[in-house]
Amino acid sequence: MKTIKDVFLSFKDALNKLYDFHEIEAITLLVLEEITGFSRAKIKAFTNDDLPADASEKLDGILADLKTGKPVQYVLGTAEFYGLSFFVNPATLIPRPETEELVEWILKSAADSREPETGNLNILDIGTGSGCIAIALKKNLPNAAVTAIDISEDALQTAKKNAVINETDIKFNNVDILNKATHNSFPTTHFNIIVSNPPYVTLKDKLQMHINVNNFEPHTALFVPENDPLIFYKAITNFAAEKLIPGGLLFFEINEAFGKETVDLLKDKSFINIELRQDMSGRDRMVKAVKPY
Numbered sequence: 228m229k230t231i232k233d234v235f236l237s238f239k240d241a242l243n244k245l246y247d248f249h250e251i252e253a254i255t256l257l258v259l260e261e262i263t264g265f266s267r268a269k270i271k272a273f274t275n276d277d278l279p280a281d282a283s284e285k286l287d288g289i290l291a292d293l294k295t296g297k298p299v300q301y302v303l304g305t306a307e308f309y310g311l312s313f314f315v316n317p318a319t320l321i322p323r324p325e326t327e328e329l330v331e332w333i334l335k336s337a338a339d340s341r342e343p344e345t346g347n348l349n350i351l352d353i354g355t356g357s358g359c360i361a362i363a364l365k366k367n368l369p370n371a372a373v374t375a376i377d378i379s380e381d382a383l384q385t386a387k388k389n390a391v392i393n394e395t396d397i398k399f400n401n402v403d404i405l406n407k408a409t410h411n412s413f414p415t416t417h418f419n420i421i422v423s424n425p426p427y428v429t430l431k432d433k434l435q436m437h438i439n440v441n442n443f444e445p446h447t448a449l450f451v452p453e454n455d456p457l458i459f460y461k462a463i464t465n466f467a468a469e470k471l472i473p474g475g476l477l478f479f480e481i482n483e484a485f486g487k488e489t490v491d492l493l494k495d496k497s498f499i500n501i502e503l504r505q506d507m508s509g510r511d512r513m514v515k516a517v518k519p520y
C-alpha cells in the first residue's frame with residue numbers, strides 16, 4: 228500500500244530535473260486531488276493515509292507521462308480557471324492565472340458597457356482556445372450574449388464541450404481574424420466588449436520558455452512572426468474599430484515587452500481612455516481601451 232507521503236516522495240524523485248520543489252508539490256497535489264477525489268486540505272493533512280487502491284493503479288501511467296515533460300493539465304485533461312473546470316488538450320493553451328486577472332477587470336467594467344435602454348451586452352472573445360475567457364464571462368454575466376471565435380476547429384470542439392460542462396450558452400464560430408473573408412461568418416455585427424488573448428510569444432521569449440510549454444502547447448496559440456510581433460493586435464484593433472459600438476471596450480492580454488507599442492497602436496486608431504495594467508508579477512500584461520463616441 229502506498230501512502231500519500233510516498234506519492235509526494237516518488238514525484239519529487241521522478242520530476243526533480245524538470246521542475247523546482249514548489250512546482251512538484253503543486254503538480255502532485257493536482258494529481259492526488261484528481262485521482263482520489265479528496266480535497267487539497269485533506270491530502271495535506273493526512274499524508275500518512277493509504278491511497279485508495281484504484282487511485283494507486285493510475286499513478287504509474289500518470290507519472291510516466293509527466294516525466295516526458297507533458298504539463299500536468301494535459302496529463303489529467305483538465306485545468307482550473309476562474310473557479311471553473313475546463314477540458315484542455317494540445318489543441319488548446321492551458322489557461323493562465325494572468326488571464327484570470329483580465330477576466331476580473333472585464334467583469335468590473337461590464338456594468339458600464341450595457342446598452343442603457345435595453346441592458347444588452349454583446350461580448351466577443353477572439354482566439355478563444357479552451358473557451359476559458361468566454362465561459363468565465365458568461366458564467367458571471369448570465370444575461371450577456373457571448374460569441375467566441377478561433378481559427379482552430381479542434382480548439383472550438385474543446386471550447387464547445389467546456390461550454391456544456393459549465394452550463395453556459397455561447398455562440399462559437401470558426402474565424403481567422405487575420406483573414407477578412409472569414410469575418411462575415413458570424414451573425415452579431417456589433418459588440419459592447421471585445422476581448423482577446425492572442426498569440427504574443429516571440430522567438431526571444433521562446434528560447435527562455437520551459438520545455439513543457441514549447442514542446443506541448445499549441446504553437447498557433449503562442450508564437451508570432453519575428454518581423455511582426457503585433458500582427459494580431461493590429462488586426463484586432465482594426466476589427467474592433469469597426470465592430471465595437473461607440474463607447475465599447477476592447478481588452479487585450481499582452482506580451483510584457485510590448486505595453487507601450489500596444490498603447491500607441493490603439494492611440495493611432497483613435498481609441499481613448501487607454502489603460503495599461505500589470506499582472507500580479509508586476510509585468511505589463513493587459514490593456515483596456517474605449518472606442519470613441
Ligand code: GLN
Pocket residue numbers: 323424425426427428440448449450
Ligand atoms: N502567457 C502565455 C505564455 O507565457 C502566452 C499566451 C499567449 O501567447 N497569448 O506562455
